[in-house]
Amino acid sequence: MASNGVPWRVRPITRKAMLGVHIVTAGAWIGIDVILGVLVFTALWTADAGTVAAAYQVLPMLFWPVLVMALGCLISGVALGLSSRWGLLRYRWVITKLALALTLTVLVVLLLGPSLDEAAAAGQRLAETGALGAELSGLIYPPIVSTTALLLATALAVAKPWGLRRRASVPAPAAGRPSERVR
Template sequence: MILSPFFRKLALTLHVISTMIWLGSAAAYIPIAIYVLTNQDVELVQSAIQIMSWIVNFIIVPTAFASLLTGVALSLGTRWGLFRHYWIIFKLLLTVIAVFFLIGYTRGLSEMASIASNVDLSVLQDREHIAHTIGGLVVLIVATVLSVYKPKGMTRYGWRKQLDTKNDSTPYSTPRWIKRIGFAAIVLLLVIVVLFFFQTM
């Protein structure tokens, strides 16, 4: 089903706005997380944790879901499709993974905010704040770059759909950049497994 021009523009506008708010909130979140890690004033750190919890629950999480849903709607309602191009699949996977980790982080942060007045600084000054924030920011930047550059390369499904509409007998081939990313992902996964193995020994 193809969206009408009005609804396509509306969905695109909502997608861009929600994604930029998510990106901006994640970037603004980094100084607060650094402040929590480096400050020794218990009351100020507790207040910062409360502020972080409010930002995550009322800005970052809603805009993350809005970005995901409007992105899926745009893919399904336009000629791009959801599974026809590799860049769309990568962007979808990155967004789903980011939302999944965001939900896990939100639960932990909410627990910290609820018990902030009863714990010491060592518990509140968790380095995961920085790791989650920087990781989320990198994922959002990569997804934005994919949206702007739209690297060439159709999936096998997209190629078959294109053949249905055109009389083209060009054989299917996986783009080089997909093979390189796949190889890099396998190497990264092996490194993570090895590091995890040595940590548990």
């Protein structure tokens, strides 16, 4: 550990490169979420069956880009935390950002991917038979929740609120002479 409490030091240019990767991947992740939201809301609000079918069928194409951006953001954030004075688990705002990124990344893998595949299958059925055959209104939640959480993480990175996390307190020694202390 370096003398300033940083687990490993990196040169300023390396840190700037890591920060650039973190900002770009977070921004791209937000952008992909916006595209996802536009497609989902277009499918839900339009009366044209062809548009609905196309919007649902294209959704799975967003899975890999969002997963790559989520992992890139998470990995670059961890690297920044380990190599900066902010630390990975020293400040509550960093811990909150880490928890948001981990949670959203897990949700992408476990819930979003299968939901996008289901929507594509429904879109294919709609294009072939004219019947959607599935209730897909729940697809509005991933882009809303993810975009909101990522914007919150961005605000935390800018404002850096809350300070250091609390450490476990060490009980103060008992008052009086050593012989008067209760054991």
